[in-house]
Amino acid sequence: MLRNHPTLRHIAGRGGWYLLTFLVAVTINFFLPRLGDANPVDVIMARAGSALDSKSAREKEDTYLKEFGLVQTDERGNVLRDAAGKPQKTSLPKQFASYLAMSLRGDLGTSILQYPKKVSEIIRTALPWTVALQLPTIVIGWIVGNLLGALAAYKRGVFDKAFYPLALLASAVPAFCFGILLVYLFGIQLEWFPATGGYDDGLIPHLSWSFLSSAGYYYVLPFFSIFLLVVGGQAIGMRSMCIYELGTDYVKYAKLLGISERKILLYMFRNAMLPQLTGLALALGAMVGGALITEMIFSYPGLGMAVLTAIQGNDYPLITGCTLLVTVCVLIANFSVDLLIGFLDPRIRAAQAGGRA
Amino acid sequence: MKLLRGLLKTPSFLVGVTLFAATVLFALAAPLVIRVDTHTRVGLAYMPPSAEHWLGTDHLGIDMVSLLVAGLRSSLHVGFLAGIVATVVGTLIGVYGGYRGGFVDDLLTVGTNLFLVIPSLIVLILLSSSLEEGRSLSLIALIIGCTTWTWSARAVRAQSASLRGREHVNLARINGYGTMGIVIFHILPYLLSYVFMVFILQTATGILSEASISMLGLGPYDSISLGRILNEAIRNEALTDGAWWAFVPAMGLITVIAFALYVINTSMEGVFNPRLRQ
Numbered sequence: 001m002l003r004n005h006p007t008l009r010h011i012a013g014r015g016g017w018y019l020l021t022f023l024v025a026v027t028i029n030f031f032l033p034r035l036g037d038a039n040p041v042d043v044i045m046a047r048a049g050s051a052l053d054s055k056s057a058r059e060k061e062d063t064y065l066k067e068f069g070l071v072q073t074d075e076r077g078n079v080l081r082d083a084a085g086k087p088q089k090t091s092l093p094k095q096f097a098s099y100l101a102m103s104l105r106g107d108l109g110t111s112i113l114q115y116p117k118k119v120s121e122i123i124r125t126a127l128p129w130t131v132a133l134q135l136p137t138i139v140i141g142w143i144v145g146n147l148l149g150a151l152a153a154y155k156r157g158v159f160d161k162a163f164y165p166l167a168l169l170a171s172a173v174p175a176f177c178f179g180i181l182l183v184y185l186f187g188i189q190l191e192w193f194p195a196t197g198g199y200d201d202g203l204i205p206h207l208s209w210s211f212l213s214s215a216g217y218y219y220v221l222p223f224f225s226i227f228l229l230v231v232g233g234q235a236i237g238m239r240s241m242c243i244y245e246l247g248t249d250y251v252k253y254a255k256l257l258g259i260s261e262r263k264i265l266l267y268m269f270r271n272a273m274l275p276q277l278t279g280l281a282l283a284l285g286a287m288v289g290g291a292l293i294t295e296m297i298f299s300y301p302g303l304g305m306a307v308l309t310a311i312q313g314n315d316y317p318l319i320t321g322c323t324l325l326v327t328v329c330v331l332i333a334n335f336s337v338d339l340l341i342g343f344l345d346p347r348i349r350a351a352q353a354g355g356r357a
Numbered sequence: 358m359k360l361l362r363g364l365l366k367t368p369s370f371l372v373g374v375t376l377f378a379a380t381v382l383f384a385l386a387a388p389l390v391i392r393v394d395t396h397t398r399v400g401l402a403y404m405p406p407s408a409e410h411w412l413g414t415d416h417l418g419i420d421m422v423s424l425l426v427a428g429l430r431s432s433l434h435v436g437f438l439a440g441i442v443a444t445v446v447g448t449l450i451g452v453y454g455g456y457r458g459g460f461v462d463d464l465l466t467v468g469t470n471l472f473l474v475i476p477s478l479i480v481l482i483l484l485s486s487s488l489e490e491g492r493s494l495s496l497i498a499l500i501i502g503c504t505t506w507t508w509s510a511r512a513v514r515a516q517s518a519s520l521r522g523r524e525h526v527n528l529a530r531i532n533g534y535g536t537m538g539i540v541i542f543h544i545l546p547y548l549l550s551y552v553f554m555v556f557i558l559q560t561a562t563g564i565l566s567e568a569s570i571s572m573l574g575l576g577p578y579d580s581i582s583l584g585r586i587l588n589e590a591i592r593n594e595a596l597t598d599g600a601w602w603a604f605v606p607a608m609g610l611i612t613v614i615a616f617a618l619y620v621i622n623t624s625m626e627g628v629f630n631p632r633l634r635q
Binding site: 020021024025028029032033034035168169171172173174175176177180181183184188189195236240282284285286288289290292293296297307308311312314316319320323326327330331334 | 475565
């Protein structure tokens with residue numbers, strides 16, 4: 001079946017590649033935190049050695065020893081200890097195996113700060129906020145940025161002269177600087193919009209008009225602080241892409257043939273679009289990273305805020321849970337863009353149909 | 358030479374270089390002219406700008422100008438170090454893979470693309486959060502360099518691959534040069550202007566990454582950077598207190614540096630890529 005469907009083959013190929021990327025991301029997520037001098041494993045093991053007075057503290061300790069796969073357990077899940085009460089540490093590969101098994105089950109461990117809350121539970125409440133903020137912002141920003149960039153390249157003149165430096169400045173301003181400025185100007189000084197948070201304090205998130213309108217009101221500032229940066233960055237890329245296309249033979253030829261400007265612009269736009277889509281796929285990781293910092297500045301109840309509190313409280317299960325989830329989201333977004341390119345780019349279809357290009 | 362003269366005639370290039378040179382000069386010369394003291398409390402918390410303290414004080418009552426000079430120096434240090442690491446690693450992998458082609462190239466490309474997709478901020482968070490004690494400025498720069506090299510590798514590989522079939526490279530191969538010899542003497546020199554542009558972008562990325570990671574509270578423990586100034590200001594309610602002098606100048610400096618470097622990069626692109634000129 002795959003052989004006859006170039007698009008399906010493209011999907012399968014890319015899917016396999018992203019699976020590999022996912023495995024690498026999981027591995028990194030396991031090994032990197034264990035490299036440093038203040039790594040969670042040593043901290044937990046050191047604490048496990050000390051005598052604990054209360055039963056609940058003992059239980060909490062056992063939870064982490066087991067979740068990190070640090071110790072041997074008997075069939076009933078009790079931690080095996082030697083005569084002195086010290087648990088026996090397992091080897092790194094064993095820890096990795098139990099980590100993998102746990103992650104694939106969707107179990108990301110238990111939060112240290114909010115014990116005994118599960119990390120997956122915390123993430124489940126944070127994720128919708130992050131997706132709702134970042135997905136529309138990046139998609140709309142990408143479209144608007146590309147349109148403006150193409151227009152600047154085509155019109156040149158005054159519009160370009162004014163637009164280009166502004167777009168350059170917008171893309172150079174770090175995401176958080178823009179966020180801080182918006183909070184300060186429109187949130188605190190002018191009080192036009194709420195400075196921080198995702199909805200009014202008194203409300204409980206549920207589907208109702210009062211909650212949605214409150215959330216929409218809080219949405220404005222974070223939206224614009226990410227949106228303008230995406231527009232700036234994309235417009236610059238599209239502008240130079242279109243200037244390149246304007247110099248190509250097919251555009252010159254079309255002009256000589258007397259084809260209308262609108263039509264030429266449309267051809268050009270279609271051709272310049274594909275590299276921009278590829279660019280989007282590659283830049284997504286950086287964009288999401290920047291947007292996470294923006295979330296923190298606005299104390300938006302998404303993953304960015306969760307990472308920040310986790311870092312401040314050395315909550316390793318929550319840190320690695322969030323980083324893994326952000327990576328997975330970026331991978332899914334990337335995969336979608338890749339599929340879109342597969343549908344749009346005739347060269348990919350042709351290459352897949354005719355074996356190797 | 359002709360290209361260099363072309364560059365010097367490009368207004369945007371001159372603007373970028375002037376801006377950047379001014380910030381570097383400020384960072385280097387300021388300690389000679391004014392007293393930079395980031396330890397003594399010279400006044401109350403968040404004192405507004407005055408004749409004595411041009412940009413007021415921070416939440417501890419430390420002179421803001423002193424903090425900015427120290428922060429700027431650290432940020433430039435991180436930027437250059439991270440830029441060098443990222444450019445060297447990326448260029449070596451890119452040039453080698455692009456020239457060699459075949460299996461080695463495939464392997465390097467897959468590796469590069471893998472780390473391009475995984476957000477570098479995530480890798481930074483994972484690494485820095487486990488380095489409680491030893492998170493020095495230089496180590497942070499090294500870590501940043503090691504997470505952002507992928508861009509340069511990808512860009513340089515494409516250029517290097519396009520040079521592979523050139524006649525002078527074939528000639529070198531016939532003359533018995535080894536792979537390393539060809540890469541160093543016959544490919545790299547042609548990419549120098551390109552590598553320099555990559556270095557400029559990577560330096561900007563380094564400065565911005567340090568600021569991002571410091572905003573998370575994972576900044577260097579041993580020095581004040583622009584990102585740390587911002588982090589402290591936000592954590593200590595400078596925004597709600599209306600103490601704009603505690604964060605606006607630091608943000609301005611980061612933006613000016615990044616903007617200047619971007620402008621230098623795009624204006625160089627314009628000169629080296631004739632199609633963009635018109």
